[in-house]
Amino acid sequence: MHCHLLVPDLFWPGREFREIYRGLDAPALVRLVSKGRRRQAQTASLETWLCEQFSVERQQDWPVAPYSLLADGGEPGRHHWFRADPVHLKLEGGRLVLADSSTFSISQQEAESLSDSLNAHFSADSLTFYPLRPDRWYLRSETAPALETTELAAAAGRSIDTLLPRGGDAQIWRTRLNEVQMLLHGHAVNEERVNAGKVPINSVWLWGGGKLSDAVSAPFDAVRSRNPFAAGLAQAARLAARDLPDSAADWLRASASEGVNLIVLDRLRGAAQYGDAHGWREGMQQLERDWFAPLLEALRQERIGMLSLHALGPEGAFSAEVTRGDLRRFWRRVKPLADYA
Known part of the structure; x- marks a missing residue:
């Protein structure tokens, strides 16, 4: 063996x-x-x-999302998927530093409530969030954007200034991420979390985009x-x-x-x-x-x-x-x- x-x-x-x-x-x-x-x-x-x-x-990213989706019980089909994992961004010394879900807890109910609000907001853009696990969310895009992302493991514990999406469609997606952050900032789930002494889920991290290989x-x-x-x-x-x-x-x-x-x-x-x-x-x-x-x-x-x-x-x-x-x-x-x- x-x-x-x-x-x-x-x-x-x-x-x-x-x-x-x-x-x-x-x-x-x-x-x-x-x-x-x-x-x-x-x-x-x-x-x-x-x-x-x-x-x-490799596609534009290493296509982590469709394969981890498969393991989480989803059906990737021929769609383009991203991981869109819940994260906490904290301002430290004038920089936004990312903390992933290994540093905080999140329930399935919280994940579904947050993603429902995101889906309502982005429905016109044909973007759909799927919180298949509390700490692992997926984003389905009807088209494959010109976008290269940074793996979550490479961003965890670091300033995100130089790690944001890159490529021809980067500005569109950076704008969308700003919208995500504004929506989550005032969400009732995060208000409850802060009142309970927990960190808010104030962003998602897009990474691992792609389709299943043949x-x-x-x-x-x-x-x-x-x-x-x-x-x-x-x-x-x-x-x-x-x-x-x-x-x-x-x-x-x-x-x-x-x-x-x-x-x-x-x-x-x-x-x-x-x-x-x-x-x-x-x-x-x-x-x-x-x-x-x-x-x-x-x-x-x-x-x-x-x-x-x-x-x-x-x-x-x-x-x-x-x-x-x-x-x-x-x-x-x-x-x-x-x-x-």
Whole structure:
């Protein structure tokens, strides 16, 4: 059995922050990286990596929306879709900084009330919002606009000044986003949220626009993930798509004969986006305990034949392929984890 382990933000963004690795106990991860056959990669985004693996071509964006819509139970058809996720924009030092739904809660009832108001306002423009999940909304457009957007993961925790939609139709859509913000600002749902001490949902973030591709394929037999985009791609490729188990031990018990598996571990993503060093270190320790150490032992026992570790980050990426034989290569010196960042 071959396990592909995809881990966004496995290394802290910024090579100069070596202190964050001090005292971080991750011997299994260090051994896998040091003994593996490493190669650098240019792909740093989770969404880009998944599209490339599933042979999905870039449209104006990587078409995240129609595939995550599929995983959320929607029917993309041949329409053009955007993700239009609810966000909170906060003024910090004269800049608007984006917080995504990982930093606040929103109910399905709130999501539907807000989107109903947006749909009433934009009905003449043939735009329809679908809040299929409280924190994942979709926007259907009857036409494909000349618009390039920024992935939500790249905008979370950052100023949006340079991240707004670009392209020939950008001005139209920026105007529409301003209308969204004005409509949400005085909405009864947000008044109730503010009175309850919660942050208002004062905008949506458009990203991942596109249509379903004609054909999707991948070198995997099964996908384990809590990421809706990965799940939707697996569904489109007619692969076994299952929820991520709590640990490698649980996965090994359930997947003894599933050939080539892709496992997406995005536990570290939110902490890295928001500069939460403590949360990132805690996440690393959890991954070491529940995934890296058991998978290293499974390699030693030949319960899996190969582990391919794919580390993604804003400053680059690499892959490391490890077999049981690689673990015995004594000339591949074990270095501190920070040296591989």
